[in-house]
Amino acid sequence: MAMDALSFQEYICSLDSTTLPRILRICSGVYFQGSVYEISGNECCLSTGDLLKVTAVELLKVVCEDMETGQTTELPPTFKGLFQPAPAPGPSPASRGPFPEGRRQRGLTLHQVLGRRERWPQPLLCPTISPHALLLRPIYEVHAIMHLRRDVVKVPSTLEVEVEDVTEAARHTRFARPLLLSEVLAMEDALPARAQVLDAPAGPAVFGSTWERRLRRGQRLLLHGRSRAWRVLASAPGTGRHFLLSSAYRGRFRQRPRQFAGVRELAAALQPGRRLRVVTTRDCEGRGRDVPPLGVGDRLEARGLRGNGPGARLLCRRLSGGQQEEEEEEEEEGEELLLPLDLGGGFVEEACDSKKYGLAELLERRALPCEVRVAAPDPALERDALGSLPALRLQARLDQPFLVGSFCEEPGEGFEIPPRWLDFSLLLSEEPVRPPAPCTRRSRVEELTETFYYRLLAQLPGGAAPPPPRPPKPAQAGTGPGERHPSAPRPPPPSARPAPPLPALPRPASPSPCRRRGPPGDAGTESSSAEHDYETVDGNIQKTIRKMQAIFPF
Numbered sequence: 281m282a283m284d285a286l287s288f289q290e291y292i293c294s295l296d297s298t299t300l301p302r303i304l305r306i307c308s309g310v311y312f313q314g315s316v317y318e319i320s321g322n323e324c325c326l327s328t329g330d331l332l333k334v335t336a337v338e339l340l341k342v343v344c345e346d347m348e349t350g351q352t353t354e355l356p357p358t359f360k361g362l363f364q365p366a367p368a369p370g371p372s373p374a375s376r377g378p379f380p381e382g383r384r385q386r387g388l389t390l391h392q393v394l395g396r397r398e399r400w401p402q403p404l405l406c407p408t409i410s411p412h413a414l415l416l417r418p419i420y421e422v423h424a425i426m427h428l429r430r431d432v433v434k435v436p437s438t439l440e441v442e443v444e445d446v447t448e449a450a451r452h453t454r455f456a457r458p459l460l461l462s463e464v465l466a467m468e469d470a471l472p473a474r475a476q477v478l479d480a481p482a483g484p485a486v487f488g489s490t491w492e493r494r495l496r497r498g499q500r501l502l503l504h505g506r507s508r509a510w511r512v513l514a515s516a517p518g519t520g521r522h523f524l525l526s527s528a529y530r531g532r533f534r535q536r537p538r539q540f541a542g543v544r545e546l547a548a549a550l551q552p553g554r555r556l557r558v559v560t561t562r563d564c565e566g567r568g569r570d571v572p573p574l575g576v577g578d579r580l581e582a583r584g585l586r587g588n589g590p591g592a593r594l595l596c597r598r599l600s601g602g603q604q605e606e607e608e609e610e611e612e613e614g615e616e617l618l619l620p621l622d623l624g625g626g627f628v629e630e631a632c633d634s635k636k637y638g639l640a641e642l643l644e645r646r647a648l649p650c651e652v653r654v655a656a657p658d659p660a661l662e663r664d665a666l667g668s669l670p671a672l673r674l675q676a677r678l679d680q681p682f683l684v685g686s687f688c689e690e691p692g693e694g695f696e697i698p699p700r701w702l703d704f705s706l707l708l709s710e711e712p713v714r715p716p717a718p719c720t721r722r723s724r725v726e727e728l729t730e731t732f733y734y735r736l737l738a739q740l741p742g743g744a745a746p747p748p749p750r751p752p753k754p755a756q757a758g759t760g761p762g763e764r765h766p767s768a769p770r771p772p773p774p775s776a777r778p779a780p781p782l783p784a785l786p787r788p789a790s791p792s793p794c795r796r797r798g799p800p801g802d803a804g805t806e807s808s809s810a811e812h813d814y815e816t817v818d819g820n821i822q823k824t825i826r827k828m829q830a831i832f833p834f
Contacts, residue, residue: 285442292420292437297337303450304332304424304443326441333455335432336423342390343419347403348412355390355416361408362387394418425455428478430705458707462699464503465681471505472716474688474709481704487524488727491687491695495704500688502716507682507696512639513675513736517651522733523666524678524726525639526696531664532636532656535646536671537629544621546582547594551647556582557599562626572617574625586618593618642674649675658724665725676740686719694719701732 285307286294295302306328342355364387393404393416403413420437458478464471477499485492512525540546540558550556558580566573574580579599586595598615636655637645651673657664666672682696728736 285444288422288435288439288441288443289437291443291445292337292422293418295334295337300335300337301447302334302445303447303453304334305446305450306330306332307442307444331427331446331450331453331455332422332433332435332443333425334422335425337437338421338423339391339394340419340421340436342394343417344406344409345415345417346410346412347415349410351410353409355409357390359390361406362389363393363404363406363414366403366405366413390416425457427455428458428707430458430460454710456707458705460699460703460705461683461697462703464706464708465506465683465699468506470708471503472713473503474711474713475501475503475706476709477501478705478707481702484731485729486698486702486732487723488729489695489723491723492702494687495702501706502686502688502691502713504684504686504694504716504719507684509682509696511678511680511682512643512648513678513733513740515673515675515733516669517671517673519669520730521665521669522728522730523672524728525666525674526722526724526726527639528722529639529658529724530660531654531658531666532638533642533652533672534636534655535631535633535642536651536653537631538651539629540627542625543594543619543623546627547585547621549647550582550584554647557630558582558627559630560625561628564623564625567620567623571619571623572615579630580617580627581614593620643677648677649673660721661724665727675737684719684722691716692720694722696723701736 291304306326308328339357341357342359344353344355345351346353401415401417403415405411406414418437422435422437424433424435426433459467464475477495477497480496481492509527511527514523514525515521516523538549539561540549546556546558560574560576560578560580563576564574580596581599583595583597586593596617596619598617600614642652651671653671654664654666654669657667680698680700682698684694684696686692686694
């Protein structure tokens with residue numbers, strides 16, 4: 281049966297903690313009809329009619345007031361002084377007050393006094409504090425559960441509201457506790473389940489998909505279970521677009537040759553047990569006897585590092601003959617070179633493989649990052665966003681956990697949510713859910729927002745460079761060199777721009793310090809004829825040119 285309304289302080293001071301939990305209803309007071317009160321650093325809305333399920337009461341302090349001077353002192357819960365009853369004016373009977381006869385002489389501790397709730401407040405004496413009569417006012421911290429609150433609410437007993445105890449009438453009331461999606465991830469046994477979104481995801485958007493924008497308060501979801509797929513982070517060079525590919529993606533890829541700007545990048549790309557063959561795309565001067573010059577079209581096979589520290593060098597073999605001949609005769613002799621890591625130049629990987637690979641097979645053959653092109657789009661997708669891209673750079677494999685979900689009105693149109701990136705609060709329904717039909721369509725390719733892509737890239741091992749700078753703002757017409765006139769045509773968008781040109785092939789009469797040579801036996805003289813100053817393109821160089829053209833099939 282509900283009791284009469286009391287102030288919150290009165291109720292808590294008279295509460296027997298052995299009867300917890302108790303359910304209280306907010307009746308009236310200062311905090312009513314949606315008033316906001318800051319509790320434990322968080323705003324808590326208390327409305328008339330709200331229920332509190334009190335689970336624990338903890339003594340914070342006791343305010344001790346001197347009845348003669350009005351001075352107050354705060355006593356901690358660990359106060360060691362003993363209390364005696366203050367003498368009442370006029371004659372009074374002797375077992376009066378909160379003290380049993382046996383303890384009248386030695387007194388009671390602070391907790392013993394507060395424990396006799398039915399006999400106080402009463403004036404008390406404590407020589408440790410004052411010679412005058414004292415009044416004690418305890419202040420408690422009340423731990424309670426509220427409907428649709430994630431955490432336990434900690435309410436001070438001095439909260440100026442009136443409450444009534446409705447424990448018996450509301451004993452079977454369910455206090456629904458919201459969950460974060462990341463918490464649901466660990467509750468796989470409770471799935472599938474229906475849920476309702478309580479708060480939309482905070483922070484900038486992760487995906488460019490429409491389903492993320494539909495995650496708003498009140499949206500009903502069907503959570504199917506945990507996804508077993510892994511992902512690959514990817515970007516499309518020159519377009520500003522970034523993607524997350526699921527291992528369920530069924531498109532086919534062709535490899536693209538990697539390019540290296542110098543020996544250091546070449547050494548960093550070496551993988552144990554895998555050979556790396558490249559073609560030089562730029563002439564490079566030598567360094568005396570130890571480092572011979574490299575010319576456009578030279579074929580090198582990088583083998584491994586020699587030495588440590590600043591003196592480390594990359595062991596390479598300069599190959600001769602065609603690529604097919606090298607593949608048939610693996611142990612063919614060649615000139616060995618020790619190239620310093622700070623040597624510049626340009627190199628492109630020999631990759632004439634025209635085979636099409638699935639995503640898992642590709643990752644077994646190539647170390648990430650690597651560049652590929654989608655040779656055959658995923659047949660299960662109505663529109664594969666990757667199929668029209670000239671190149672795709674696969675950055676890293678991610679094993680981030682995902683949850684498979686769908687909207688209740690579209691149970692077969694599935695999507696996969698990463699709770700650690702896209703967390704929000706929701707309320708699970710207790711209604712039993714029959715096993716739903718499997719999602720026939722899931723997000724195998726998700727386009728990422730640029731902000732989230734660079735944030736994610738920076739979290740990968742080794743970090744990453746910051747995002748590219750923003751393009752300059754349009755300037756006033758005629759204010760400086762290089763500015764576009766308002767009437768001039770605008771440049772095409774990144775997606776419409778042509779791919780960067782391939783490295784230039786050697787020209788027959790292009791002077792090069794690496795190719796200069798004089799007549800045999802006359803090293804100290806120079807010929808006045810251009811025909812003898814530089815080497816002409818012979819049959820071998822023509823073969824090299826055709827070979828390099830075959831390397832760049834894209």
